[in-house]
Amino acid sequence: EVQLVESGGGLVQPGGSLRLSCAASGFTFSTYWMHWVRQGPGKGLVWVSRINSDGSSTRYVDSVKGRFTISRDNAKNTLYLQMNSLRAEDTAVYYCVREVGLRFDYWGQGTLVTVSS
Amino acid sequence: QSALTQPASVSGSPGQSITISCTGTSSDVGGYNYVSWYQQHPGKAPKLMIYDVSNRPSGVSSRFSGSKSGNTASLTISGLQAEDEADYYCTSYTSSSPFVFGTGTKVTVL
Numbered sequence: 001e002v003q004l005v006e007s008g009g010g011l012v013q014p015g016g017s018l019r020l021s022c023a024a025s026g027f028t029f030s031t032y033w034m035h036w037v038r039q040g041p042g043k044g045l046v047w048v049s050r051i052n053s054d055g056s057s058t059r060y061v062d063s064v065k066g067r068f069t070i071s072r073d074n075a076k077n078t079l080y081l082q083m084n085s086l087r088a089e090d091t092a093v094y095y096c097v098r099e100v101g102l103r104f105d106y107w108g109q110g111t112l113v114t115v116s117s
Numbered sequence: 118q119s120a121l122t123q124p125a126s127v128s129g130s131p132g133q134s135i136t137i138s139c140t141g142t143s144s145d146v147g148g149y150n151y152v153s154w155y156q157q158h159p160g161k162a163p164k165l166m167i168y169d170v171s172n173r174p175s176g177v178s179s180r181f182s183g184s185k186s187g188n189t190a191s192l193t194i195s196g197l198q199a200e201d202e203a204d205y206y207c208t209s210y211t212s213s214s215p216f217v218f219g220t221g222t223k224v225t226v227l
Contacts, residue, residue, distance in 0.1 A: 035216075044120070044221040045155070045163065045206050047214065059215050062118075095162060102151040102210050103168035110162060 002026040002106045004096045009111030016086050016115070022079040022096030022108055030054070030074035033099045036081050038092035039110075046092075049081065050099070064090075086115045121146065121207055121219035128225040134195040137222045139207035140188060145217055147188035151210035154183060154192045158203045166205075167192060194224070202226045 008020040020036070036048040049070040050059045058070050069082040079096055093110040122140040129135040139146065139154075146152055152170045155163035165174055167183035170190060180195045190209070194201055207219035 037218075045157075045208075045218040046120075047208070047216040047218060050215050061214060101168070103153040103165060104155070104163075104208070105165050105168075105174070107162040107164075 002098070004098065004106055004108035006094065006096050006108045006111035009094065009113045011114045011116065012086055013117050014087060014115055017082070017084045018086065018113060020081040020083070020094055020096075020111055020113070022081075024077045024079065024096075024098075027098070029072075029077040034070075034072065034079045035097040035099055035104065036070060036079075037095045037097050037104070037107075038090075039095070040089075040092045043092075048094070051079070083113070086113075088115050091115045118145075118211060118214040118217045121209060121217055123205075123207060123219040123222045125220070126223045126225065128227055129194075129197045130227045131197055131199065133197050134193060135197060135224065137192045137194075137205055137207075137224070139190040139192070139209075139219045141190075141209055141217070142188055144213065145209040145211040146185065146190050148212060149210045150185070152183070152185060152190040153208050154181075155206045155208070156201075156203050157206065163206065197226055199226050 003025045005023045035050045051070045055072050067085045071080045095110045096108040097104045098106040154167040157163040170185045171183040182193045205222045
């Protein structure tokens with residue numbers, strides 16, 4: 001059974017940092033491209049970042065470029081999102097998502113990040 | 118990259134059919150057959166319902182169907198049921214940012 005379990009969310013002050021993790025199981029993690037998608041409170045889904053299967057290529061939505069870094073450890077079957085210089089508008093549930101054929105077929109349960117003083 | 122445009126809400130009675138539109142541009146919806154649709158119940162993670170415009174993953178009811186014309190994709194739910202009440206989001210591959218989501222549509226079963 002495919003499972004994606006996010007962790008690392010919490011309350012952080014504006015300007016602070018947080019690292020999210022996503023533990024993957026039930027599939028060959030190293031062969032899939034992975035994404036982070038976020039959803040602000042009461043708001044819609046927003047694509048945040050993508051990493052290819054071996055970690056050599058990454059992409060970001062403009063609003064997080066230069067502040068967020070996506071990475072992965074295929075030996076540990078884990079996806080990461082390092083978030084720096086956090087702003088109030090980054091407050092959201094962050095989902096770890098598996099991509100296959102340009103669609104998102106499995107989603108984690110999400111981890112809540114709250115940026116507030 | 119601007120979000121794809123969806124109606125904020127759509128409603129229907131049990132047994133009826135409803136259609137949700139998703140409007141983009143020639144750089145996303147109109148340029149690629151990589152539109153997918155997701156269902157999200159409150160407090161839950163989204164679930165893939167349609168991919169590549171009109172394909173259903175195994176396990177998704179045949180009451181859900183997708184189509185596309187020009188820059189607008191559509192999701193149709195036929196034989197509306199109470200369990201279909203949820204938020205629905207479209208997404209498309211794009212020529213700039215890899216993906217863009219729609220603004221979301223709340224489906225209410227009257």
